[in-house]
Amino acid sequence: MDKAKESRMILRYSASQRLNHWVIAITFMLLALSGLALFHPAFYWLSNLLGGGVWTRILHPFIGVLMFLCFAVFAARMFRHNLMARRDWQWLGRFREVLNKREENLPEVGRYNGGQKLLFFVLIFLVLGLLLTGVVMWRSYFAFLFPIWAIRLASLLHALFAFLMICAIIVHIYAGIWVKGSVRAMTRGTVTPGWAWKHHRAWLRQLRGTTPHK
Template sequence: MPHKYSAPGDHIESTKPVTVSRYRGITRLNHWVTALSLILLAISGLALFHPSLFFLSGLFGGGQVVRWLHPAIGIVLFISFFLLFLQMWKLNLPRREDVTWVAHSADVVMGREDRLPELGKYNAGQKFVFWAMTGLILVLILSGLMIWEKQLPLWRDYAPWAATIPARRIALLVHAMAAVAIILVFILHVYAAFWTRGTLRAMTTGSVTGGWAFRHHRKWLRELAKNRKMSENSKTPAE
């Protein structure tokens, strides 16, 4: 059966109380590498952003270290998020129930789950964070390469316009604006993870309670239950 709302590795565990596997170990590791990279980039980037914040460079060993470390971590972030993107993009595509979820955003804030539609693995808010991160990381890596001096020979060969002073000034402005935006999206993501009780557990232990899955992502849970039943029915009885 095709997985419409679930990812490989998602399954209902045979435990009491019922728990549901939500993220594989490789996905959780990938997520935390991305999160750590983003935090380090935010701190080192702020140190380079304004003289009043330059003291933050002391956390990395000084300005000279930050100068090469910041773009290097940027590459790590891009690769790590790209791997995460490959695992999650299909389940983050917009669906009809997302429109209803957004229309009832007040009920989301008030915790009136009974007024919300049944959802797959991710709700519209989570999908917004995912696609916002995707777009902003692309903007950051492209603008970052334009202002990274070590890459100038490459840009002169394949994109001469990107190595000009005016182009680099525009890239700096775009990079700074995208950085502020992604920090705000990251804060929103962290707040939502703590605000919705039981969510953080998914990215630490890899599983959630059956009650949490039924309350927040019922379509996802129903699909897992259906897949499990089909799997059990397909097994040949022991003789």
């Protein structure tokens, strides 16, 4: 990219926000794969990733706590940008237009669209659910504090939340790839003015201090 174009790029994520996000993404991948290894014998071979069955059982919960802490920091940094506004509900109500790539029929979008904001809160719910149920199941440190029925219920819910989390992250990755130019926001930190105008026009106006023409 030439120097003039480079200078027009808009910063969307700082280096520390990107680092924060990618630690979450890597720990999530490790958790999903090692979790599958613990879930069913058909996936046991995945335990090789963390050095075998014993190491998987030891490391999985610690990596889980690490992901939770990193996610808590990232979610706190992103929280105010994800509060639902009226235009986000309208955006969600016209989801068919989104799927058909007719963005001109949608209300102007702020820093995040209604779908991203909804997913943000789903992720908060699932990460919290995974942490709480995981602690109840954590044999070496906490499980002895709980009755057996609670540990069984926690195991069931942990698997359910993990399944939903994997589905949610598949949607998240698919959406990031589908909206061309988004992955670059999380790798290099910047987006083009065209990307911001097309997908997050209200955010661009806010950055530029302009109001829409009536």
